Amino acid sequence: MSGSLDHSDKGQTAPDLSIQMALSSDQALEIVLENVLCFLSSRHDRNAASLVCKSWYRAEALTRSELFIGNCYSVSPQRVTQRFRQVRSVSIKGKPRFSDFSLLPRNWGAYFATWLVSMVDVYRGLEKVYLKRMCITDDDLAFLAHNFPALKDIVLVCCEGFGTSGLAFVASECRNIRVLDLIDCDVSDDDEDWISWFPESSTSLESLTFDCVESPINFEALERLVIRSPSLKKLCLNEYITIGQLYRLMVRAPQLTHLGTGSFSPSELVVHGEQEPDYAAAFAACKSLICLSGFKEIVPDHLAALNPVCANLVTLNFSYAHINAEQLKSVISRCVKLKSLWVLDSITDEGLQAVAATCKDLLELRVFPTDAADDADGPVTEVGLLAISVGCRKLRSVLYFCQRMTNTAVTAMSKNCPDLEVFRLCIIGLHRPDPVTGEAMDEGFGAIVKNCKKLTRLAVSGLLTDKAFCYIGQYGKLLRTLSVAFAGDSDLGLRYVLKGCPMLRKLEIRDSPFGDLALHSGLHHYYNMRFLWMSSCRVTHKACEQIARQLPRLVVEMISKDEDKEETSEYVETLYMYRSLEGPRADAPGFVRIL
Amino acid sequence: MEGVFKGDENYLNLEATELRLGLPGTNESSVTKNNKRASPESGKKIGFNGDSAPKSGDPVTAQPPKAQIVGWPPVRSYRENNFHPNKSESETGIYVKVSMDGAPYLRKIDLKVYSGYSELLKALESMFKFTIGEYSEREGYNGSEYAPAYEDKDGDLMLVGDVPWEMFISSCKRLRIMMGSEARGLGWGA
Numbered sequence: 010m011s012g013s014l015d016h017s018d019k020g021q022t023a024p025d026l027s028i029q030m031a032l033s034s035d036q037a038l039e040i041v042l043e044n045v046l047c048f049l050s051s052r053h054d055r056n057a058a059s060l061v062c063k064s065w066y067r068a069e070a071l072t073r074s075e076l077f078i079g080n081c082y083s084v085s086p087q088r089v090t091q092r093f094r095q096v097r098s099v100s101i102k103g104k105p106r107f108s109d110f111s112l113l114p115r116n117w118g119a120y121f122a123t124w125l126v127s128m129v130d131v132y133r134g135l136e137k138v139y140l141k142r143m144c145i146t147d148d149d150l151a152f153l154a155h156n157f158p159a160l161k162d163i164v165l166v167c168c169e170g171f172g173t174s175g176l177a178f179v180a181s182e183c184r185n186i187r188v189l190d191l192i193d194c195d196v197s198d199d200d201e202d203w204i205s206w207f208p209e210s211s212t213s214l215e216s217l218t219f220d221c222v223e224s225p226i227n228f229e230a231l232e233r234l235v236i237r238s239p240s241l242k243k244l245c246l247n248e249y250i251t252i253g254q255l256y257r258l259m260v261r262a263p264q265l266t267h268l269g270t271g272s273f274s275p276s277e278l279v280v281h282g283e284q285e286p287d288y289a290a291a292f293a294a295c296k297s298l299i300c301l302s303g304f305k306e307i308v309p310d311h312l313a314a315l316n317p318v319c320a321n322l323v324t325l326n327f328s329y330a331h332i333n334a335e336q337l338k339s340v341i342s343r344c345v346k347l348k349s350l351w352v353l354d355s356i357t358d359e360g361l362q363a364v365a366a367t368c369k370d371l372l373e374l375r376v377f378p379t380d381a382a383d384d385a386d387g388p389v390t391e392v393g394l395l396a397i398s399v400g401c402r403k404l405r406s407v408l409y410f411c412q413r414m415t416n417t418a419v420t421a422m423s424k425n426c427p428d429l430e431v432f433r434l435c436i437i438g439l440h441r442p443d444p445v446t447g448e449a450m451d452e453g454f455g456a457i458v459k460n461c462k463k464l465t466r467l468a469v470s471g472l473l474t475d476k477a478f479c480y481i482g483q484y485g486k487l488l489r490t491l492s493v494a495f496a497g498d499s500d501l502g503l504r505y506v507l508k509g510c511p512m513l514r515k516l517e518i519r520d521s522p523f524g525d526l527a528l529h530s531g532l533h534h535y536y537n538m539r540f541l542w543m544s545s546c547r548v549t550h551k552a553c554e555q556i557a558r559q560l561p562r563l564v565v566e567m568i569s570k571d572e573d574k575e576e577t578s579e580y581v582e583t584l585y586m587y588r589s590l591e592g593p594r595a596d597a598p599g600f601v602r603i604l
Numbered sequence: 605m606e607g608v609f610k611g612d613e614n615y616l617n618l619e620a621t622e623l624r625l626g627l628p629g630t631n632e633s634s635v636t637k638n639n640k641r642a643s644p645e646s647g648k649k650i651g652f653n654g655d656s657a658p659k660s661g662d663p664v665t666a667q668p669p670k671a672q673i674v675g676w677p678p679v680r681s682y683r684e685n686n687f688h689p690n691k692s693e694s695e696t697g698i699y700v701k702v703s704m705d706g707a708p709y710l711r712k713i714d715l716k717v718y719s720g721y722s723e724l725l726k727a728l729e730s731m732f733k734f735t736i737g738e739y740s741e742r743e744g745y746n747g748s749e750y751a752p753a754y755e756d757k758d759g760d761l762m763l764v765g766d767v768p769w770e771m772f773i774s775s776c777k778r779l780r781i782m783m784g785s786e787a788r789g790l791g792w793g794a
Contacts, residue, residue: 109678109680110674110675110676110679110680112675193682223682276703306701377683378677381676381684410677410679435677435678437677439676494676519675
């Protein structure tokens with residue numbers, strides 16, 4: 010704010026200032042407000058501020074620089090770009106999470122293109138784009154790269170619709186690119202050598218993540234890129250990079266903090282007599298390394314190379330590494346500072362015991378399955394979970410796939426790990442009871458919601474009766490996200506949850522016997538939620554129509570697998586409903602019926 | 605449910621309420637042998653609740669292998685590709701890595717896409733830009749510096765073409781296009 014203030018005058022107030030600047034007092038106040046609101050970064054605080062009065066609404070809208078859209082269909086790009094004019098960072102989420110598991114047919118929606126069209130005139134200074142579960146084409150990437158010269162960060166998570174051609178556009182035209190992270194995306198192989206498209210000059214790249222790109226990479230070009238990217242801190246390679254190539258890259262970039270190791274196995278060509286590189290030395294040279302992932306085709310002989318960095322590791326992702334307990338132990342026994350660990354269940358309960366013995370500061374654990382098949386027993390069981398709960402008291406987030414689990418172990422975890430915020434247990438066998446007692450898993454999950462007072466996210470599995478949901482409704486007062494599959498007995502179950510969990514924002518249910526009565530019981534709450542997903546449940550078309558009538562701001566989508574299929578079935582195949590300012594979307598495909 | 609004694613009512617009830625995979629009527633061995641998962645219809649439960657679906661008392665019939673449940677367990681599809689070799693191959697392909705001696709990169713192909721050896725070899729030739737010689741059982745691949753080999757389930761290096769196609773795609777773990785004397789060595793002998 011320019012203008013001179015005469016400090017010698019006592020009692021100078023805003024009106025005096027406004028006289029000097031020929032402003033109304035309102036305008037002066039707004040300018041002050043804008044300068045103050047600049048410091049407000051949390052979107053929740055900003056939302057609150059915008060509700061105070063019109064003046065605050067305007068000031069907030071002008072100063073918001075980070076846009077977060079939790080559901081791309083809840084608001085239109087036009088509305089957003091009209092209200093917020095100074096945005097530098099855009100985060101948009103599209104498809105519902107169950108689309109990750111093939112439960113949503115292709116071409117459902119969530120196209121980034123419509124957002125681009127609106128943003129191009131208003132957000133010329135856009136610096137960051139974060140998209141999750143959106144559909145983005147090569148043309149979109151080209152448009153983005155070409156029209157937003159200030160673009161620095163592009164992060165795409167679980168996106169699809171583009172290929173290596175689109176990446177080539179980004180590489181060649183985003184002159185200021187700092188972060189290019191592709192995480193769990195489906196990237197088609199157009200045979201385009203996109204790595205070669207980065208400009209020949211020095212780049213400002215700090216993060217390059219392409220481990221999900223399933224096509225070969227021009228290694229020489231990649232190596233040259235790494236050499237001319239002195240700020241590179243994070244590099245996540247894909248499985249086409251052999252361990253020998255990894256070595257060469259590490260030697261060029263010892264400043265790395267995050268490394269995705271690619272295949273971590275040699276290529277087939279091992280010339281007899283040729284000296285293998287000193288991989289351990291390469292790791293030792295990376296003194297700042299705190300985060301390791303990759304290991305997509307790991308040859309366990311090379312695990313020892315990791316030894317020099319283990320003591321400093323904060324994050325370790327072994328979730329693609331088919332290693333056994335012994336092999337894990339050789340690494341994990343040194344990882345005393347580990348806070349996040351992702352593993353495959355191939356490590357068995359014994360491996361988990363080793364984790365529990367060393368990683369006392371562990372905050373997050375994810376155990377993924379190696380086998381989708383149903384077995385009475387699996388490599389990890391209640392034994393492993395119990396061991397973890399005893400050894401890793403500070404746990405905040407757990408994702409655990411297993412074939413068997415007991416209420417005792419789950420209850421023990423609820424007591425040993427009171428800081429749990431996320432508890433996701435997936436007992437792979439459907440409707441599996443506690444193998445020791447033969448009872449349902451109600452008590453275990455009940456203990457979790459009761460004892461873990463900070464719990465915000467829960468996923469349940471195994472044999473569950475309505476009682477489990479009664480517990481959730483009774484104790485899950487902070488619960489925001491709930492995932493249910495093959496569980497419950499009747500409408501009562503879902504009723505308990507909808508009536509009892511005031512903070513519920515995301516509810517996704519599949520293959521459970523919840524129907525119309527349950528659906529109606531949530532009427533009071535649906536406007537407070539981001540979405541409700543119910544597939545293969547017992548909800549009728551009539552009930553959905555009723556909901557749509559009673560809640561006009563709710564978009565009620567009925568999704569079937571086929572477009573041609575007449576509504577022969579009594580029940581809706583998939584119900585997906587969400588609040589929206591815009592009403593039914595115009596881009597819905599034939600298999601979606603919006604009420 | 606072989607071995608159920610009709611006269612023994614208690615035994616019948618026990619079996620009917622026993623929790624296992626698959627619909628009533630399957631026996632344990634058939635479920636564990638195939639890789640396809642049981643697919644109970646929603647709402648149908650074997651066991652605890654009084655109001656469970658009526659099937660528990662149904663007469664015994666042998667059930668065909670079950671279809672896999674879509675999206676279960678809930679892991680993202682790229683993780684499914686990394687599942688143990690045991691997993692069902694009905695829906696996804698058989699992906700194997702292909703390397704060629706002297707080439708600096710690996711490629712990945714889906715063996716299911718090809719109907720036989722000639723198609724596969726043609727594809728490899730165009731992928732890596734080389735020619736394979738004529739195949740004969742006795743002499744292996746003649747007329748070229750290269751020989752296509754594969755690593756089988758037991759880790760042995762075999763010449764492509766030695767075994768029937770179906771056997772090949774189920775046992776092939778990795779393909780390697782060998783060069784030079786090593787390639788010739790593989791062609792000789794059994």
